[in-house]
Amino acid sequence: MSYMMYVLLFGLVLGLVAVASNPSPYFAALGLVVVSGVGCGVLVSSGGCFLSLILFLIYLGGMLVVFAYSAAMAAEPYPEGWGSWPALRLMVGYVLGVGVAWVFLGEGWYEEDWGGFDGLVGVSVLRGDMVGVSVMYSSGGWLLVVGGWVLLLTLFVVLELTRGLARGALRAV
Amino acid sequence: MTPAHFAFSSAFMLGLAGLAFHRTHFISALLCLEGLMLSLFIALSLWTLQFDSMNSASMPMILLAFSACEAGTGLALLVATTRTHSTNRLKNLNLLQC
Numbered sequence: 001m002s003y004m005m006y007v008l009l010f011g012l013v014l015g016l017v018a019v020a021s022n023p024s025p026y027f028a029a030l031g032l033v034v035v036s037g038v039g040c041g042v043l044v045s046s047g048g049c050f051l052s053l054i055l056f057l058i059y060l061g062g063m064l065v066v067f068a069y070s071a072a073m074a075a076e077p078y079p080e081g082w083g084s085w086p087a088l089r090l091m092v093g094y095v096l097g098v099g100v101a102w103v104f105l106g107e108g109w110y111e112e113d114w115g116g117f118d119g120l121v122g123v124s125v126l127r128g129d130m131v132g133v134s135v136m137y138s139s140g141g142w143l144l145v146v147g148g149w150v151l152l153l154t155l156f157v158v159l160e161l162t163r164g165l166a167r168g169a170l171r172a173v
Numbered sequence: 174m175t176p177a178h179f180a181f182s183s184a185f186m187l188g189l190a191g192l193a194f195h196r197t198h199f200i201s202a203l204l205c206l207e208g209l210m211l212s213l214f215i216a217l218s219l220w221t222l223q224f225d226s227m228n229s230a231s232m233p234m235i236l237l238a239f240s241a242c243e244a245g246t247g248l249a250l251l252v253a254t255t256r257t258h259s260t261n262r263l264k265n266l267n268l269l270q271c
Contacts, residue, residue: 009180012215016184019208020191028204035184035208039215042177046222051233055214058237063244067204070248073255074198086196094190098183105174129221132230140231147238154242161249 005045011038013098021090023080025071029064036060050130177219184212199254199261203247210240 015035022028036059043052080087136144174182191205217233220226251261258265 005177009176012180012212013183013187016187016191016208016212020187020194020205022191022201022204025198025200025204028201032204032207032211036211039211042180042215043218043222046177046219048218048222051218051221051230054234054237055218058241059211059214063207063241066248067200067207067244070251071200073251074200074261090194094187097190098187101183101186102179105179106176109176128225128227129218129230132221132227133234135228136231136234143231143235147235150239150242154245158245158249161246161253 005042008038008041008045011035012042014095017091017094017098021087021094023082023084023087024076025074026079027082029068029071032064032067033060036064047127048129049127050133177223181212181216181219185209185216188212195263197262197264199251199263203244203251206247207240207244210236210243214240 012035015031015038018031019028019035022031036055040052040055043049043055082088082091188205188208188211192202192209195202195205214233214236217229217236221230221233254266255261
């Protein structure tokens with residue numbers, strides 16, 4: 001149990017190795033699901049339960065679902081698997097790269113560095129990160145207005161990009 | 174460099190390498206971009222949690238909102254590419270090829 005953070009951080013890096021060396025977009029989406037789940041574990045081990053919940057709900061349940069069914073546009077009858085030579089070569093190369101970086105940057109890592117550090121309020125309903133996010137609503141009100149404006153603008157950008165009536169043929173996609 | 178710092182930094186570098194060296198599909202590059210945003214979210218959240226700086230807890234939320242905008246725009250580009258080129262393979266984007 002004391003090695004939980006160790007396992008989670010390993011899972012984070014290996015999951016992104018899997019995303020970067022994906023043979024097919026389905027495996028990249030699966031790798032992203034695994035990475036976000038493990039990332040939630042990392043955040044919970046460090047005491048940030050609200051941010052972990054936000055990651056699960058908004059990122060995994062909102063954005064990755066959209067990516068998963070958009071991966072249907074990349075459907076091919078015989079997708080490559082992990083055992084195909086280019087994917088394996090990339091995966092081994094990325095793992096070796098991370099290992100080399102570990103050798104150069106990993107001095108002074110003792111056993112207690114791997115534990116999750118929960119230095120916030122000891123036992124309380126109001127966790128630190130939740131209180132910190134609520135600052136966004138009080139002092140950061142203008143940031144919320146700007147963020148809302150950016151989201152509205154993005155909606156119009158997307159509508160303009162996918163408007164195929166006058167410029168592209170009206171296809172079934 | 175602490176282990177958590179090394180973990181999300183190498184996760185960011187791996188996502189960047191995947192975005193730069195993607196081979197066949199456009200959506201693979203978009204998924205590596207999502208991996209970049211995820212590693213940045215974890216980095217900003219760990220900044221808040223490990224340094225006890227509660228004021229910066231709004232940073233990962235704003236990052237998530239803007240990364241949702243970017244993901245939506247990327248997928249709209251994917252749809253537009255599939256509409257005009259009938260596939261999202263990168264070899265088909267060869268208009269400027271000599």
